Amino acid sequence: MLCAAHNYDLAAARALGMKTAFIPRRTEYGPQQRKDLAAEQEWDFVAEDLVVLSERLRG
Structure with missing residues (x-):
C-alpha cells in the first residue's frame, strides 16, 4: 500500500497493483x-x- 498526499503518486501505485490511501496535506505548498x-x-x-x-x- 502507498499512503500519499499526491494524487499522481497514488495513480502510479495503483497502476502497479498497489492499494492506495490518500491523506491531504492542505498547507504543503x-x-x-x-x-x-x-x-x-x-x-x-x-x-x-x-x-x-x-x-x-x-x-
Whole structure:
C-alpha cells in the first residue's frame, strides 16, 4: 500500500497493483495551495491523517 498526499503518486501505485490511501496535506505548498486538496479518484482509503487511517485499517 502507498499512503500519499499526491494524487499522481497514488495513480502510479495503483497502476502497479498497489492499494492506495490518500491523506491531504492542505498547507504543503503554503496558503495558496490549489492542488491535492482532495482525493481525485476512488482511492482504497481516504483519511484526514495517519491516526484515522490506522483506525480504518484496523476496522
